Amino acid sequence: MVTGASVGIGAAVARALVQQGLKVVGCARTVGNIEELAAECKSAGYPGTLIPYRCDLSNEEDILAMFSAIRSQHSGVDICINNAGLGRPDSLLSGSTSGWKEMLNVNVLALSICTREAYQSMKERNVDDGHIININSMSGHRVVPQSVTHFYSATKYAVTALTEGLRQELREAQTHIRATCISPGFVETQFAFRLHDKDPEKAAATYEHIKCLQPEDVTEAVIYVLSTPPHVQIGDIQMRPTEQVT
Numbered sequence: 158m159v160t161g162a163s164v165g166i167g168a169a170v171a172r173a174l175v176q177q178g179l180k181v182v183g184c185a186r187t188v189g190n191i192e193e194l195a196a197e198c199k200s201a202g203y204p205g206t207l208i209p210y211r212c213d214l215s216n217e218e219d220i221l222a223m224f225s226a227i228r229s230q231h232s233g234v235d236i237c238i239n240n241a242g243l244g245r246p247d248s249l250l251s252g253s254t255s256g257w258k259e260m261l262n263v264n265v266l267a268l269s270i271c272t273r274e275a276y277q278s279m280k281e282r283n284v285d286d287g288h289i290i291n292i293n294s295m296s297g298h299r300v301v302p303q304s305v306t307h308f309y310s311a312t313k314y315a316v317t318a319l320t321e322g323l324r325q326e327l328r329e330a331q332t333h334i335r336a337t338c339i340s341p342g343f344v345e346t347q348f349a350f351r352l353h354d355k356d357p358e359k360a361a362a363t364y365e366h367i368k369c370l371q372p373e374d375v376t377e378a379v380i381y382v383l384s385t386p387p388h389v390q391i392g393d394i395q396m397r398p399t400e401q402v403t
């Protein structure tokens with residue numbers, strides 16, 4: 158399962174996994190984009206399949222309904238890629254509570270709910286080689302002096318803690334299920350356009366000032382993590398554009 162598979166990193170990851178022969182449930186609100194991607198994968202002759210699922214991850218009922226549909230139609234989740242995420246330009250001194258809640262709901266709570274449900278799905282089917290990959294950010298490792306990123310950064314620090322906490326709980330449970338996060342710097346996607354939705358020029362400038370990572374660069378990290386032998390647990394991959402300063 159890949160969350161946020163409608164655009165950006167999630168769409169690229171879903172495509173790459175289908176190309177590798179996996180059956181992928183891709184979810185997001187804009188399910189039409191995922192349907193188009195599924196058709197694209199099919200006509201390209203990729204060996205896997207992409208199954209689009211409409212889900213608003215800020216709504217727990219939607220998430221639980223999706224896991225229940227995956228259970229009844231596809232038996233369960235073996236690999237959970239928590240990719241969906243967003244930034245809102247709400248600073249700590251004057252930002253709106255609704256922007257903070259949206260970031261918390263998707264970046265932290267949905268990721269945690271999907272992780273719990275994916276683990277339970279693996280456990281009930283005795284899947285001992287599953288993988289949970291969280292798409293974190295360099296913002297989960299240092300705070301840059303830009304007020305619009307401060308609350309977002311707090312949600313990504315949470316992802317750093319959640320990934321390591323998950324690794325520890327998986328060890329306590331004596332499973333071989335692995336937990337990894339991937340922490341990119343600037344990746345050219347819709348992210349900045351959604352963050353600065355009232356200022357598209359500012360958003361475009363984000364991706365023009367340096368040569369950014371492409372979604373496919375992050376995808377390669379995901380494929381690498383999934384390709385490692387069972388005794389190798391990758392905790393975090395930090396990857397920035399070479400020209401990025403922060």
Ligand SMILES: NC(=O)c1ccc[n+]([C@@H]2O[C@H](COP(=O)([O-])OP(=O)(O)OC[C@H]3O[C@@H](n4cnc5c(N)ncnc54)[C@H](OP(=O)(O)O)[C@@H]3O)[C@@H](O)[C@H]2O)c1
Binds near residue numbers: 187215295
């Ligand atoms: N781009 C960067 O520079 C960058 C850097 C570091 C980390 N990241 C992280 O990478 C991940 C992917 O971001 P991206 O750059 O690919 O951004 P993006 O192009 O804006 O894509 C975000 C994805 O998240 C989904 N999403 C957002 N809110 C959702 C909701 N309530 N329910 C379901 N899906 C939701 C969107 O789908 P719908 O809108 O269709 O629902 C979309 O598929 C995020 O976790 C982000 O924090 C990005």
